[in-house]
Amino acid sequence: MAELIRVACVQMTSRADKAANLARAEALVARAAATGAEVVLLPEKWNGIGDAEFLHGIAERLDGGESVGAMSDWATRHGIAIVGGSITERRDGWEKCFNTCVVVDPDGELSAVYRKIHLFDVEVGGVRYWESEAEHPGDEPVLAEVGDWKVGLSICYDLRFPELYRILTLEGAELLTVPAHFTLYTGRDHWSLLLRARAVENQCFVAAAGQVGETMPGKLSYGRSLIADPWGVVLAQAPDEEGVIAADLDRARLREIRAKLPCLDHRQPGAYRWPAPA
Numbered sequence: 001m002a003e004l005i006r007v008a009c010v011q012m013t014s015r016a017d018k019a020a021n022l023a024r025a026e027a028l029v030a031r032a033a034a035t036g037a038e039v040v041l042l043p044e045k046w047n048g049i050g051d052a053e054f055l056h057g058i059a060e061r062l063d064g065g066e067s068v069g070a071m072s073d074w075a076t077r078h079g080i081a082i083v084g085g086s087i088t089e090r091r092d093g094w095e096k097c098f099n100t101c102v103v104v105d106p107d108g109e110l111s112a113v114y115r116k117i118h119l120f121d122v123e124v125g126g127v128r129y130w131e132s133e134a135e136h137p138g139d140e141p142v143l144a145e146v147g148d149w150k151v152g153l154s155i156c157y158d159l160r161f162p163e164l165y166r167i168l169t170l171e172g173a174e175l176l177t178v179p180a181h182f183t184l185y186t187g188r189d190h191w192s193l194l195l196r197a198r199a200v201e202n203q204c205f206v207a208a209a210g211q212v213g214e215t216m217p218g219k220l221s222y223g224r225s226l227i228a229d230p231w232g233v234v235l236a237q238a239p240d241e242e243g244v245i246a247a248d249l250d251r252a253r254l255r256e257i258r259a260k261l262p263c264l265d266h267r268q269p270g271a272y273r274w275p276a277p278a
Contacts (some may be wrong), residue, residue: 005149007175008246009179009209009225011238015216016050018058022070029031032077035246039146041209042071042085043225044156044181045099052134059090059097061101062113072108079106081146084118084268085179086116086155088134096136101153101179102144103144106203112144114153118161119182125185127219130174134277143171149251152204156180159194162201169202174254181215187222205232205249214238231255258273 010028010145014021025046032040047067048058062068067087075082082104089100099116115138119131141164144151150167151206152175159178168176182191191210199206205228212223225238235247258264 002147002149003251004037004248005147006037006246007039007205007207007227007250007253008032008035008043008244009041009207009227009236009243010046011041011210011223011243011245012043012046013211013213013215013221013224014049014206014211016045016048016054018048021047022067022229024242024274026070026074028242029074029082029090030078032244032246033080034146036079036246037246039081039083040063041083042179043209043211044086044179045088045211046085046179047087049211051216055088055097055134059088059091061090062100062102062110068102068104068110071102071104073102073108075106076108081105083144083146083153083177083179083222089115094136097134098138099131099135099155100138101155103146103153104160105146111146112142112150112153113146114138114142115139115140116154116158118157120157124183129184130185139264141167141171143168143173146175150174152176154178156182159198162198165198165202165204169204171198173202173204173206174251175205175249176202179210181211182206182222184222187224191224192223192226192234195226196228196234197246199228199230200232203254203261205229205254210238211246212238212242230254236249
């Protein structure tokens with residue numbers, strides 16, 4: 001088993017120009033691969049951000065879609081795995097779209113698909129965000145295998161629901177990925193705090209790739225893409241601009257922390273009860 005794996009996070013400012021977003025992502029993925037990364041994480045909706053009408057217009061099927069095809073090409077060209085942030089997916093028989101993360105292996109093959117479970121239907125900082133206008137929620141946690149590392153997939157607002165990450169951890173996750181489009185208003189107070197909490201409580205590495213800057217008029221995103229270890233130590237953090245961060249993850253570090261502070265082994269499932277209704 002590979003004890004070390006190098007992970008990179010791409011930070012972008014995606015807007016309502018799909019062609020420009022794909023070109024920028026291609027350049028940033030190449031930069032990430034040049035750091036020696038074996039796994040590259042893209043942010044949420046890296047191929048296009050806009051209102052419900054725009055998202056429906058750029059939505060793709062996974063089979064034969066332009067964005068999945070591009071990720072497949074980049075993966076094979078650079079010999080890397082790509083955790084594809086998220087794109088807007090069209091599925092036959094569904095009225096709305098899905099916010100979907102795909103994992104592409106170094107051979108360009110699709111190896112995992114996760115659809116965002118928790119939709120961001122809130123008003124914060126005087127700005128309204130209502131993802132359910134354009135999207136259906138997913139309904140299943142997904143654990144991917146990248147190399148021989150177990151990777152728990154999530155997207156943005158999922159970060160506020162610790163149950164999801166505990167399930168992924170109990171299923172074997174060693175790395176938790178969080179592609180995001182976090183708002184500036186919530187990100188300033190909660191982004192690093194929540195990411196490090198998920199790392200510490202699950203004793204997992206966490207890699208989070210974010211959108212940065214004004215992706216839509218009047219809607220600012222926080223950025224500060226981050227990689228943390230299972231002790232909550234920040235291994236890399238992005239500045240407030242487009243770019244790439246990378247860090248080496250050491251499985252021995254994870255094992256050491258879990259052995260010295262075996263809180264996962266100390267769980268008492270028989271004592272836990274969900275309120276009725278949950």
